[in-house]
Amino acid sequence: MPHAAAATPQLLRRVNAQAVLGHIRGADVATGTELMALTGLTRASVIAVCEDLIGRGWIVELDQPRTEPRTESQTGQGTGLGVPPVPRKGRPARRFAFNREAGVVLGLDIGAATTTAAVADLRGTVIGRSSEGFRAADIPARERIGVVDLACRQALEAAGTDPGRVLAVGAGIAAPVDRDGNVLVTQRFWSLFDVGLRSALKELHGWTVLLENDANLAALGERWRGSGAGVDDLVVLLAGERLGAGVMESGRLLHGRGGAAGEMGYLDMVEGVGSSDGIAALARQWSAAAGGPSAGGPASAPRVFEDAAAGDPAALAILDRISERMTRVIASIASLINPEQVVIGGAVAESAGALLPGITALLPRFTATPPRVTVSPLGDAIVTVGAVRHALDYVEANALELALPAPE
The missing domain is CATH 3.30.420.40 (ATPase, nucleotide binding domain)
Incomplete structure (x- = not known):
């Protein structure tokens, strides 16, 4: 059985540098003492790594260091009489921060x-x-x-x-x-x-x-800074003109052999769906087919949502149709992938909140594993x-x- 390669000083320095940089990157400020506790390295090793990272430009040392107090017991000068050790002024604490402006x-x-x-x-x-x-x-x-x-x-x-x-x-x-x-x-x-x-x-x-x-x-964006923050089993539906899905399983993106995991062409074969048209496209198409908005003017997705919010019966009927169709889409995803959460994202997300009550109510009819459904707060920046x-x-x-x- 082949033996693992012995750790070289160069490899150890690299591992130490990665550990220290990772901890500093995850904190606002880190002291040498904190880095020692987090990495298990000696003070000398921590300071050597930090000085190397400063030289490379990845971290900076902050001015006006505070003082880490030392006690008599830390200096070997305890009283031996059961009296609590007296804090004494120790070495200044060196404070380090990640250089967010390094590039x-x-x-x-x-x-x-x-x-x-x-x-x-x-x-x-x-x-x-x-x-x-x-x-x-x-x-x-x-x-x-x-x-x-x-x-x-x-x-x-x-x-x-x-x-x-x-x-x-x-x-x-x-x-x-x-x-x-x-x-x-x-x-x-x-x-x-x-x-x-x-x-x-x-x-x-x-x-x-x-x-x-x-x-x-x-x-990736939704799991980082959206409503799916920290969720490992997550599907994000870009749902504007055409539907497309990004799928995360156990915190990793699914690609498939050619990168087509999450493509929604299969919806052509799903009963009650029939295409991968998105929410904006459906709202515009169905409004136009019904003769356009009740008050006249061109058919558009924003107009449908606005009219529905004002109580227009025709617009509310369109949103009901979209809710059922999106429920079938989400149920098919839930049956295949079983995510914890499905997020409706893209430019349409700001309006799609109106669909959530209908989708949530209908989901148990179509799948035994209904996910939590939310809309993304990231809008078209997702x-x-x-x-x-x-x-x-x-x-x-x-x-x-x-x-x-x-x-x-």
Whole structure:
């Protein structure tokens, strides 16, 4: 049986550095004593690692250190008379903090009509954002890349930073993406997103681009900062024009062989559903089929929800139809995957709260394992939030290999 390789001093230093950086990243401020307790390292080892991380730019030492008191018993000078030890002034406590401004990450949401870029610091706080539209869905690859690059550069300018400070880019597209970042192109619409974005942005700016399906990134974003925070078995439905699902099982994204896990084409065969049309599309279509809003004007999803809130019978009937249809969709997911929670996300989420009572009441009719159903608070930023999280995951996993840019 082969023996495990012996731990080398270099490997131990790396493991120690990862442990210390992980703890500092998860805290506002950490002292040497706290890091000793958390890692089991000696003070000398903790300080050596911290000084190395300061030199690399990952952490900073804070000014105005407080004092850690020492007692006589800690110095070996107890009275021996049962009198409590007297605190004595000890060495100043060195305090360390994660350098959230060591670089930035980019989160991209690339749809058929629009791309949005969000710049975030290394704590995930968005500091710049920009959106640009495509003149058509089937524009040439070079033009699509140019629009994406323009949105990125404008977002960086809004953040007051430059392309050289980008450590990673998370990019969500409306097509399946496998575990290696390859786009599944078995449908023409999906092939529109196979434009060589990773290599193009690498060539233009030297960026590492992590390509992922937009619904998968929505699931990452929702689990990080949405109503599904901390939920390991989670499905997020992007439910605007077309339905798409990001699926997390035991805290991990499901991709499938070609990245098509969560694709909703099977709904064509589900009784009472019949297509993967989303909430916004259904509201608009059914309103138009009924002759448009009762008070006149063009049919639109926002108008249907507004009229329903005002008590309009025709609009309320449409919401009832949508509720039953979405219940069947969610029940099919529950029967196949058995998630703890299903989240309705995307731009339609702000209105979809009106559907929740109907969906919750109907679910037990269609599945023996009804999940908790919520709407996302992240709105149309859900994909960029997940893209930022995806980029941060890469940076955190590869921190010791990344060369940080010089301070601005």
